[in-house]
Amino acid sequence: MTVTGPARRTVPAGRRLLTTFLTGVLVLGTAACDGGSEPERQTIRIGMISNIDGSLEVPGSELRDGFQLYLDMRAGQLGGHPAELILADEGYEAGVVVESATKLLEQDRVSAVTGIINGGNVAAILPLINQHKVPLVGALGRPALTDVSYVWHTNLISVEPGVAMAPFVRQQVKGGTVFAIGPDFQSGRDELRGFVDTFTDLGGRLANPDGQAVFTPFPITEDFGPYLDAIAASGADAIYCFFDAQNAITFVKQYAESSVADLPLYAAGFVTEPASLIEQGDAAEGIYNGLNYSPDLDNAANREFVSAWNAAYPGRVPTSIVMASYDAAAVLDRAIAAAGTNPSPQEINTAIAGLGQLNSPRGPWQFARTTHAPIQKWYLRQVRRDGRALTNVVVSELATLGG
Known part of the structure; x- marks a missing residue:
């Protein structure tokens, strides 16, 4: 691959380790x-x-x-x-x-x-x-x-996006049930645990079988159809998810074309980060998500x-x-x-x-x-249209976590 930065060079294919490159080193002489x-x-x-x-x-x-x-x-x-x-x-x-x-x-x-x-x-x-x-x-x-x-x-600590979002989702869904889903690796399990534990502690109910979040094989899952069918069969009133990068793009696009597209989709903020939004397009519009940063903070x-x-x-x-x-x-x-x-x-x-x-x-x-780890504020964002583009807009503060 080609390394981006002040110096560019090609790394031979198949190598696991990248070689050293200098990042704008300023040589200081004695003064x-x-x-x-x-x-x-x-x-x-x-x-x-x-x-x-x-x-x-x-x-x-x-x-x-x-x-x-x-x-x-x-x-x-x-x-x-x-x-x-x-x-x-x-x-x-x-x-x-x-x-x-x-x-x-x-x-x-x-x-x-x-x-x-x-x-x-x-x-x-x-x-x-x-x-x-x-x-x-x-x-x-x-x-x-x-x-x-x-x-x-x-x-952040991996559980925190779910911890921050759970009270908002509980308020929005009220007496309904939520289906929680994410990728099966350490960060995915932590992210969903933060949401599930906090949501159920607040009296929320999961639509998942046995009250446990569903995890998809990572990074190999490309067809989320069977999982979306399971959400439909569960009778859920809303969905909460964490995915990142390519999995986030694929899940959101397939959700929007599925039989559960009418269910509200709530998410950790990584699901709708800018690079993913470009590919997700209209499928992501309206998604509420929580994160510790947004580029529109003043x-x-x-x-x-x-x-x-x-x-x-x-x-x-x-x-x-x-x-x-x-x-x-x-x-x-x-x-x-x-x-x-x-x-x-x-x-x-x-x-x-x-x-x-x-x-x-x-x-x-x-x-x-x-x-x-940081003691910091968390923000509720929603994917909204800004002209022809979609962007995450800060709606309100969610909580201060850490400590």
Whole structure:
């Protein structure tokens, strides 16, 4: 594939690991200051793990491009150091992500790791992260962990989209039943568990057999017809789903052409992110969804972020994944600056713990002490038409979660 960024080169087909590329490194010479000179600052290497092909290729590129945007806006520096971003493939099996993390930590000697799409892969590489005492600043979701000493996440805990949406769906459906469905991998199971547990705790009733969410094989499901037939047979009054990328496109389009198209469809916000909306078209109009970010949020940090993104990637709308990866770079920028002249990974990790509140395109947030994930607002969005295009419009705030 061709790697996008300041430098472009082709990676041989079939390779699992991406090779190192330099992300706008600024070489700092020594400068005279008050008769002396400042010590030369070492290059900080950051390992980025994300999917480079397959059904999660789009969110993988969003992780890379969000981090790269932050670097480009700051002359390729993090914390006053030249920064080198080293890319590695996440793959779709635990062995691939472990191989990638091993190379980054043991051969490339990175000072931090970021990225990670499948929350289950965080647990897969956690022993390596703890062994090397290198912070993981993930930029998507992950399950709850008992040991987060070196684990930080700038996006969410995987159960939270469902937790945020459940009270709204309960209010809308009232005495009716909801059919919950999603993909059978770690993040999918977590996302649906957050919704099902919260919805039923509030007195909501599921139409699913045995009161359990239905999970579809991931990433191979292309025909959702049998599942949509099962929804029709259940007598459900509404549907709640989590899917991402290609699965989200396929499910929404097939839902709109099925016998249950008249049922309201509620979703985690990843279902209707911009790249999916383009393909979903009219089938997505009207879907209510919950997420921690929307590009129409009116604050100074978001205006700067959206403006810079539009200039760098015209025609693409920034997503929560782009935003969270941008914020991961911001976290590392502040922590590296606070950690000393040439900080070790352990010193960077300690500095992250002391950052306090961050000013983000999503609004202010900070890491929770117990989870090392954001305490942040969640927003109710609806897919609406803006001229000829469809977009997610913020309707209201849903909740503040985290802590």
